[in-house]
Amino acid sequence: MSIENQEKLFNQASQILNDNTWDGRYTVPSANLYPYQWNWDSGFVAMGFAHFDVSRAMRELKSLFEGQWANGMLPHIVFHSKKREGYFPGPSYWESKKVAIAPRHVGTSGITQPPVHGFILEQIFNLHPGNEEVKDFVTAFYPKILNLHRYFYEYRDPNKEGLAFIFHPWASGRDNSPLWDDLVKTIQIKPGDIPPYKRYDNLKADPSERPSDKDYDIYVYLMELGKRHQYDGKEIAKDCPFLVQDTLFNAMLIRSNEALIKLGSKLGLDTKEVEEWNAQSKITFDQKLWVESLLSYAPYDLQNDRHIALKEIGAFTSLYAGIPSDNRASILNDYITSIANRPDGFRVMPSFDPDHNIFDARRYWKGPIWPQMNWLVHQGLARYDFKETANQVKSDFLELVDNLGFHEYFDPRKSVADQLKHGYGGNHFSWTAAVVLDFIA
Numbered sequence: 001m002s003i004e005n006q007e008k009l010f011n012q013a014s015q016i017l018n019d020n021t022w023d024g025r026y027t028v029p030s031a032n033l034y035p036y037q038w039n040w041d042s043g044f045v046a047m048g049f050a051h052f053d054v055s056r057a058m059r060e061l062k063s064l065f066e067g068q069w070a071n072g073m074l075p076h077i078v079f080h081s082k083k084r085e086g087y088f089p090g091p092s093y094w095e096s097k098k099v100a101i102a103p104r105h106v107g108t109s110g111i112t113q114p115p116v117h118g119f120i121l122e123q124i125f126n127l128h129p130g131n132e133e134v135k136d137f138v139t140a141f142y143p144k145i146l147n148l149h150r151y152f153y154e155y156r157d158p159n160k161e162g163l164a165f166i167f168h169p170w171a172s173g174r175d176n177s178p179l180w181d182d183l184v185k186t187i188q189i190k191p192g193d194i195p196p197y198k199r200y201d202n203l204k205a206d207p208s209e210r211p212s213d214k215d216y217d218i219y220v221y222l223m224e225l226g227k228r229h230q231y232d233g234k235e236i237a238k239d240c241p242f243l244v245q246d247t248l249f250n251a252m253l254i255r256s257n258e259a260l261i262k263l264g265s266k267l268g269l270d271t272k273e274v275e276e277w278n279a280q281s282k283i284t285f286d287q288k289l290w291v292e293s294l295l296s297y298a299p300y301d302l303q304n305d306r307h308i309a310l311k312e313i314g315a316f317t318s319l320y321a322g323i324p325s326d327n328r329a330s331i332l333n334d335y336i337t338s339i340a341n342r343p344d345g346f347r348v349m350p351s352f353d354p355d356h357n358i359f360d361a362r363r364y365w366k367g368p369i370w371p372q373m374n375w376l377v378h379q380g381l382a383r384y385d386f387k388e389t390a391n392q393v394k395s396d397f398l399e400l401v402d403n404l405g406f407h408e409y410f411d412p413r414k415s416v417a418d419q420l421k422h423g424y425g426g427n428h429f430s431w432t433a434a435v436v437l438d439f440i441a
């Protein structure tokens with residue numbers, strides 16, 4: 001890509017982040033579709049801002065952690081805006097203020113999202129060496145992230161294995177991934193189990209690119225269950241049908257642990273606790289989540305005691321966390337290369353196995369390319385020195401944005417995407433902008 005083109009994309013991306021910032025304090029993923037502050041989106045947004053406005057990067061993380069609960073849990077949405085913005089489930093749904101340990105001054109959701117904040121903090125720190133304000137910020141912020149990780153080990157790891165569970169597909173960050181299809185089918189909803197509700201997402205984006213109504217019923221069922229237990233992980237573990245040790249979620253936890261260890265040693269902080277967590281987590285992830293017949297990692301369904309053995313993007317983020325041996329890393333790299341070399345023409349990296357009959361190139365997490373996933377996969381491939389594949393993952397993504405705009409997700413099929421004039425889902429999307437900024441900075 002030419003220097004002029006890179007400059008153009010950089011300017012467009014920074015404009016999007018500025019435009020999506022509300023009250024000068026927090027950034028919404030997409031003003032129309034997702035009009036509040038989302039957890040892991042804001043992590044990537046902070047990294048994007050760090051390339052041109054580090055004060056906004058720090059403010060982004062500060063405003064996000066205003067939503068942190070007293071037990072360390074960081075909710076997946078923080079509702080700074082009290083207005084009904086046309087999003088379900090909005091601030092009134094969750095009833096967070098009825099929970100004693102939730103913040104008083106701001107409404108939040110009751111579930112969490114992949115813990116990216118540790119390595120985002122490290123990115124910000126590394127981008128600004130010698131900046132005292134950044135150093136002070138990182139030092140002051142560090143305990144908040146440590147508390148979040150402590151929450152996962154204390155409340156979300158009932159067997160003390162070193163892997164945290166999630167109890168809702170949204171917490172995986174990959175809402176309607178085929179990973180969850182069989183498991184959610186085991187959940188039978190009876191009349192009266194869920195309250196009436198109204199979706200907005202499928203009015204604002206093409207319904208054929210969104211999760212189905214059936215998916216949403218399950219999402220509501222699991223939120224109701226969480227609400228009944230005041231979102232207490234220990235209680236939820238006792239009777240929730242959806243209890244999963246996810247690949248992406250735990251890879252993010254491990255990579256963020258590693259970031260805390262590195263930052264802690266640079267800042268002279270005590271890192272013993274996080275080192276202990278991480279040593280165990282890395283081993284358990286590698287041993288428990290690897291499925292030899294799949295030649296990949298897979299999430300583990302704790303209630304049914306089985307792997308969810310499907311080839312899916314989350315497994316490949318283990319590279320960024322330094323989990324696989326060189327041999328396993330090569331296997332993962334070979335698979336990505338095989339997708340990039342398919343005769344039917346795919347950009348990498350689709351979010352789900354293109355050879356599986358559930359694969360759907362347009363529908364949300366059932367196949368499309370997602371910006372933040374490409375970033376994570378790119379970082380992992382680079383870590384293991386798979387330079388060629390890493391570059392492919394980066395350039396495929398930049399080409400899509402350049403051709404089709406800053407969308408939420410993209411069609412991986414070249415023959416289709418190259419005929420389209422747009423990507424899918426929301427446009428002027430914050431994490432798409434953030435990833436562009438980091439890739440071309």
Ligand code: 9YW
Pocket residue numbers: 029034038039040041170172173174175
């Ligand atoms: C929802 C905001 C969020 C992301 C999730 C993605 C989607 C829909 O959008 O969720 O209503 O929360 O799956 O990862 O954080 O961009």
